[in-house]
Amino acid sequence: MTFLPETRVCPRCGERSRIITCGDSDGTIVSACCEAVIPDLNDSPTVLIEDGKLVCPFGDCGAADQVIELDVATRENRLSIDEEGTIVAHLGDSEFEGDGFECQQCARSVSMPGGDEIVHV
Incomplete structure (x- = not known):
């Protein structure tokens, strides 16, 4: 079984990107490409x-x-x-x-x- 990392459309550049957790106290989830906040994952x-x-x-x-x-x-x-x-x-x-x-x-x-x-x- 192969694990593929979750991807989302980046709200800043529009490209499909992996998502990562930012190093802030909230653990904000951002796109890996531009570090743009993914709104629906940070409610x-x-x-x-x-x-x-x-x-x-x-x-x-x-x-x-x-x-x-x-x-x-x-x-x-x-x-x-x-x-x-x-x-x-x-x-x-x-x-x-x-x-x-x-x-x-x-x-x-x-x-x-x-x-x-x-x-x-």
């Missing part, structure tokens, strides 16, 4: 909003208030020494890049409702 179900809480959309989980945002941050924190001789890092400028969302209970990827804006405080 993350949208979280539910019930009684003012974000609820995991997976039926076998359904955890409330367990959705987290995953991100990568680069910060510049100035260092100094205080009166006791302790080195102190002063929180300074930060640059955050969102990496996705997941449920902490079941550790599966989820997405936010389309029109909802997330405010970082």
Whole structure:
């Protein structure tokens, strides 16, 4: 029996290509030729909003208030020494890049409702 790798039409160049898993935290599936995201293989179900809480959309989980945002941050924190001789890092400028969302209970990827804006405080 011969195993043939799965192929899909690349959404960027239109050629039929093997699919690979990207090295990001979501394990995004992309075309091998252009590393273009294959939409139908990367669907993350949208979280539910019930009684003012974000609820995991997976039926076998359904955890409330367990959705987290995953991100990568680069910060510049100035260092100094205080009166006791302790080195102190002063929180300074930060640059955050969102990496996705997941449920902490079941550790599966989820997405936010389309029109909802997330405010970082």
